[in-house]
Amino acid sequence: MWLNFRHALKSAGAASDQGKDNGEGHGDMTTIRATCGTCGDVELTTIDVQVMISEESGEGTYSFRCPHCQDVVVKGSPRHTIDLLVSAGVRYSTWGTPVEAPLDPMAPAFDYDDLLSFHAFLADDAAVAGALDSLPH
Numbered sequence: 173m174w175l176n177f178r179h180a181l182k183s184a185g186a187a188s189d190q191g192k193d194n195g196e197g198h199g200d201m202t203t204i205r206a207t208c209g210t211c212g213d214v215e216l217t218t219i220d221v222q223v224m225i226s227e228e229s230g231e232g233t234y235s236f237r238c239p240h241c242q243d244v245v246v247k248g249s250p251r252h253t254i255d256l257l258v259s260a261g262v263r264y265s266t267w268g269t270p271v272e273a274p275l276d277p278m279a280p281a282f283d284y285d286d287l288l289s290f291h292a293f294l295a296d297d298a299a300v301a302g303a304l305d306s307l308p309h
């Protein structure tokens with residue numbers, strides 16, 4: 173996997189003095205080169221790529237839709253690559269370990285009776301729907 177950044181002028185006319193003075197940063201776009209498993213190297217812009225970052229490690233994944241085959245490509249990336257993508261202006265969101273009720277260390281072990289109860293519970297659509305509804309949204 174490799175990524176390469178370079179600035180590409182959005183339009184040929186942007187090379188004029190007027191283009192340079194007007195709205196700094198608006199005239200050019202960062203081109204991101206990434207690799208599609210089917211098509212090989214493809215060129216993307218920052219709006220084509222989305223990044224998900226782990227709040228704990230700073231590592232994450234980036235994803236894009238291949239402009240050639242339309243496949244969605246998702247790749248894991250080390251922190252420095254993620255940082256590069258974000259600094260280039262790629263949209264990102266973060267995720268962390270979900271906040272759940274802590275496990276009770278004194279609770280009895282999960283046994284076969286519990287498994288059977290759980291099996292019966294899963295067979296009851298109304299009970300499952302009710303339990304899902306009770307989760308915080």
Ligand SMILES: [Zn+2]
Binds near residue numbers: 208
């Ligand atoms: Zn492709």
